[in-house]
Amino acid sequence: MKSKSIQDNLIGKIVICLLLLWSFINIYPYFYLVIGSLKQDRDFYTSILNFKVLTFDSYEKMFALEELHFIRALFNSLFVAGAVTLATLFFSAITGYAISKLDFKGKSFIANFIIFQWIFTGTGVGFIVVFKLMVSLNLLSTYTALTVPFLMSAWGVFLFSQYFKTIPMALIESARIEGCSEFGIIFRIMIPMSKSVAAILGVFTFMGRWNDLLWSILVIRKPHMMTLNLSIANFVLGGGGRDKPGLIFAATVILTLPLLILFIIYRKQFITGISIGGGLKL
Amino acid sequence: MVFENTINSLKEKYGGYRKNVAATGSGKGLKKMTLIAWIIIMPYILWNIVFWLYPNIVSIPIALFETSLISAKAVFVGLDNFLDFFKREEFRMIMYNMIRFGIIYIPLSLVISMMLALMLNSVKNVALKSFLVISYFLPNLTAGVAYSVIFQKIFDPHSFLTKAISTITGTNIGWFSDTNIVLIPMAIMIVWKSSGYYALLLLANISSIPDSYHEAALIDGAGSFTRFWKITLPMINPTFVIVVIFAVTTFFGMFAEPLMLTEGGGPMLASYTFKMEIFHQIYDRMAVGYGAAVSLVAGIMSYVLVLLIKKFVGKEV
Numbered sequence: 001m002k003s004k005s006i007q008d009n010l011i012g013k014i015v016i017c018l019l020l021l022w023s024f025i026n027i028y029p030y031f032y033l034v035i036g037s038l039k040q041d042r043d044f045y046t047s048i049l050n051f052k053v054l055t056f057d058s059y060e061k062m063f064a065l066e067e068l069h070f071i072r073a074l075f076n077s078l079f080v081a082g083a084v085t086l087a088t089l090f091f092s093a094i095t096g097y098a099i100s101k102l103d104f105k106g107k108s109f110i111a112n113f114i115i116f117q118w119i120f121t122g123t124g125v126g127f128i129v130v131f132k133l134m135v136s137l138n139l140l141s142t143y144t145a146l147t148v149p150f151l152m153s154a155w156g157v158f159l160f161s162q163y164f165k166t167i168p169m170a171l172i173e174s175a176r177i178e179g180c181s182e183f184g185i186i187f188r189i190m191i192p193m194s195k196s197v198a199a200i201l202g203v204f205t206f207m208g209r210w211n212d213l214l215w216s217i218l219v220i221r222k223p224h225m226m227t228l229n230l231s232i233a234n235f236v237l238g239g240g241g242r243d244k245p246g247l248i249f250a251a252t253v254i255l256t257l258p259l260l261i262l263f264i265i266y267r268k269q270f271i272t273g274i275s276i277g278g279g280l281k282l
Numbered sequence: 283m284v285f286e287n288t289i290n291s292l293k294e295k296y297g298g299y300r301k302n303v304a305a306t307g308s309g310k311g312l313k314k315m316t317l318i319a320w321i322i323i324m325p326y327i328l329w330n331i332v333f334w335l336y337p338n339i340v341s342i343p344i345a346l347f348e349t350s351l352i353s354a355k356a357v358f359v360g361l362d363n364f365l366d367f368f369k370r371e372e373f374r375m376i377m378y379n380m381i382r383f384g385i386i387y388i389p390l391s392l393v394i395s396m397m398l399a400l401m402l403n404s405v406k407n408v409a410l411k412s413f414l415v416i417s418y419f420l421p422n423l424t425a426g427v428a429y430s431v432i433f434q435k436i437f438d439p440h441s442f443l444t445k446a447i448s449t450i451t452g453t454n455i456g457w458f459s460d461t462n463i464v465l466i467p468m469a470i471m472i473v474w475k476s477s478g479y480y481a482l483l484l485l486a487n488i489s490s491i492p493d494s495y496h497e498a499a500l501i502d503g504a505g506s507f508t509r510f511w512k513i514t515l516p517m518i519n520p521t522f523v524i525v526v527i528f529a530v531t532t533f534f535g536m537f538a539e540p541l542m543l544t545e546g547g548g549p550m551l552a553s554y555t556f557k558m559e560i561f562h563q564i565y566d567r568m569a570v571g572y573g574a575a576v577s578l579v580a581g582i583m584s585y586v587l588v589l590l591i592k593k594f595v596g597k598e599v
Contacts, residue, residue: 016410023417125345152333
């Protein structure tokens with residue numbers, strides 16, 4: 001028996017080494033990114049462990065570079081992702097409240113429709129029609145085009161309605177007796193009680209908009225309306241990256257940072273969200 | 283249908299709830315409540331008519347027209363958009379790339395994620411486990427543009443990795459300029475991005491298998507491989523099917539990677555994808571009808587693949 005436990009112990013150590021190796025592989029590119037952003041362009045391809053050459057030059061150049069519109073692009077990204085996230089949370093919460101806590105005519109039809117929508121995300125061709133709509137309404141290069149097509153989420157309504165069902169009806173009844181309006185109930189009672197659901201929906205919505213490339217590239221044609229993601233892509237594709245790798249890396253650090261911060265704050269919700277969001281939403 | 287269970291259970295929940303409300307009574311008249319409820323859900327309904335119902339209904343017939351983005355004129359061309367697409371070199375290259383990419387990517391990501399999930403499940407130390415889980419999730423958050431920028435430099439001709447491999451093999455490797463190998467760095471990059479995520483999906487299911495199953499099998503003298511094959515794999519089948527579907531359909535979602543790394547699917551279309559072709563049609567050529575046709579072809583193809591996976595990988599437990 002003793003030799004078996006020694007063998008198990010050894011296997012356990014090898015397993016941990018392999019797992020740590022994969023986490024090193026996962027983290028290394030971020031390390032490479034940060035170090036690269038702190039190098040001057042002429043030192044860019046020198047050893048990654050050469051810490052003496054590090055400066056903040058690339059960041060200064062990044063702010064100064066006219067082509068990148070860095071501040072404006074960062075603002076656009078934050079504004080678009082933030083506005084869509086807030087709107088999605090708001091509309092999902094009120095719609096979820098109506099279909100889970102209110103009794104009204106046509107309710108089962110609406111509830112079934114939302115489930116249908118959530119499960120069958122559509123033909124995947126719809127965005128071309130929406131794009132044509134944006135062009136014909138002359139909405140290219142506007143915040144409207146970046147935000148309005150993403151304001152609602154069937155998944156969000158579903159998440160909220162499922163969670164609201166666990167909140168006892170008595171709470172709502174007593175609030176009504178006290179004279180609280182339906183909106184008052186939603187914002188004073190229901191939303192404060194469902195922070196965890198709001199966090200899951202919020203971080204995933206924010207991530208979707210922040211990382212989006214295809215839609216923004218289609219609807220944004222003016223440099224000052226570009227999101228940070230698009231602005232960096234545009235700069236790299238324009239050939240700017242060839243002689244300014246440090247600068248591109250600096251901008252990419254800023255592009256990666258907000259989601260990392262969100263992830264560190266809401267890591268539990270992210271991990272729960274992948275089983276609710278990723279596992280079932282096909 | 284695989285969703286039938288979900289739908290039925292949801293219907294039960296909603297149906298059951300209706301009865302509950304009726305029993306307790308809402309305190310306000312049903313008429314007044316109906317008005318309030320419809321006011322609350324009205325934004326959702328209006329938005330969905332414009333941005334979900336209308337686009338999804340129009341998107342299929344639009345593929346039968348030759349119509350431009352900027353003009354309202356549309357000429358009915360029947361299936362010409364589809365037939366023309368099937369005849370073009372781009373279509374053949376997309377199919378060829380899908381197979382080449384799949385051969386590298388699908389086995390690599392499935393094996394790595396399964397091994398990671400199994401190994402993670404055996405880790406007892408809570409702090410270590412949460413560190414590993416967090417680090418495995420990281421790549422999945424990163425924007426396509428961001429990791430493309432990073433990997434472009436990791437696979438750059440001047441980079442350490444390229445120089446090392448060039449020295450070993452004795453040839454000069456241009457990762458993104460050689461038609462035969464361009465999909466390898468791309469597949470590696472996407473394995474890096476998604477394997478941890480797949481592993482976490484699998485882990486959630488593996489850790490829910492009761493220990494008693496394995497203990498019983500151990501008493502019967504089953505080895506670790508037999509236990510994996512006869513207990514773990516069948517028990518996690520629903521999640522495994524989802525992970526296989528994700529892995530197989532990855533190719534259909536590839537856009538930022540070819541755009542950033544190979545200037546839109548080069549060299550010689552060797553990394554061209556469906557999304558690149560759709561983008562090219564509706565952005566450069568402004569051919570909305572044609573783009574919709576390509577998009578439908580991609581949609582139908584991925585749907586057929588999903589059905590095949592469900593048929594051959596999925597099991598009724």
